[in-house]
């Protein structure tokens with residue numbers, strides 16, 4: 351059954367160079383704006399129970415598309431959006447909340463706007479507050495909330511009202527780690543319960559892990575729509591070279607041996623060392639099929655959490671993933687100290703990469719290797735040299751025979 355059906359839906363925004371132009375336009379009845387097509391006319395059908403990821407560069411039109419589906423934005427006049435079922439959307443921080451009203455009042459307001467009766471909201475109220483974890487702030491105006499508190503409450507409302515369609519726009523990247531994990535688990539429960547989910551994120555790994563269909567938007571048009579593995583890798587290939595040119599570790603914790611105790615429900619790296627043939631560094635040289643690449647990875651985690659898993663990616667300069675490895679996939683059971691600390695090593699003897707420049711990204715993930723607790727991207731750059739003329743990026747183990 352189709353629950354979302356868009357027919358020739360587009361969105362054009364009006365851009366004014368100066369704020370005052372809007373007023374002058376009204377007074378003088380002369381156009382002082384430019385029209386900007388954020389979304390070109392598109393047709394889209396989403397079936398009940400599909401988990402659809404929306405990916406694309408900044409400004410590609412992802413949020414615009416989600417807002418049109420959520421009904422918080424009107425399409426241009428020719429388009430038609432048909433939506434079946436109750437929609438709960440987490441689109442912008444505090445979107446739908448009234449800043450002057452208290453958390454409690456906003457819960458009732460949001461519930462009413464989603465079509466719930468007073469009795470239904472009364473019935474759900476404690477559950478919403480309980481999941482949000484901000485019971486002590488429900489009588490305060492939400493304008494006093496931090497961004498994390500906004501997300502907590504908005505997420506609780508959106509998911510406790512049992513929507514048929516859940517729309518999540520990057521919301522999980524805000525909020526603290528423990529809540530991010532809980533909300534992630536809740537999304538997975540929705541998926542298991544067969545709900546329809548639209549999930550927009552720049553975290554491609556998560557999109558691929560969660561979704562069963564991915565739509566790649568480019569400059570307001572659907573560039574690809576299909577299986578996550580295909581669409582995500584096509585998108586990754588298209589991401590510009592510029593993304594990888596700087597040696598930047600995205601997590602400050604990667605090499606600095608920080609051992610602060612993690613917040614409840616979270617985990618983070620405390621140290622990552624990358625070495626080739628015993629030399630440790632962030633810019634390393636290796637000899638194809640001879641050198642040994644080794645990573646020593648230390649992390650600390652809330653001891654009450656299931657033991658996290660660790661994954662790594664070897665990528666090329668354009669972001670293309672060459673290979674990956676993970677403790678969960680490889681069946682390593684990491685042993686932690688009672689305080690939640692652990693240290694592991696992975697070795698790649700006789701490095702099978704051929705000549706070229708490679709980068710290493712390391713991820714600290716939940717026990718199912720989906721939710722990301724911490725990441726260290728571009729943690730090291732490996733320049734691989736080779737003796738022979740073998741072509742490509744990897745050397746496959748092989749056997750030749752005369753037959």
Ligand SMILES: Nc1ncnc2c1ncn2[C@@H]1O[C@H](COP(=O)(O)OP(=O)(O)OP(=O)(O)O)[C@@H](O)[C@H]1O
Nearest residue numbers: 363364365388406407408409410411412413414415
């Ligand atoms: N209210 C608005 N008024 C004018 N232009 C807008 C408005 N909202 C979005 N745009 C423009 O429309 C384009 C698409 O924006 P949109 O937020 O949908 O992109 P996105 O793919 O979600 O980007 P990001 O990944 O950065 O969130 C952008 O160029 C943006 O500047």
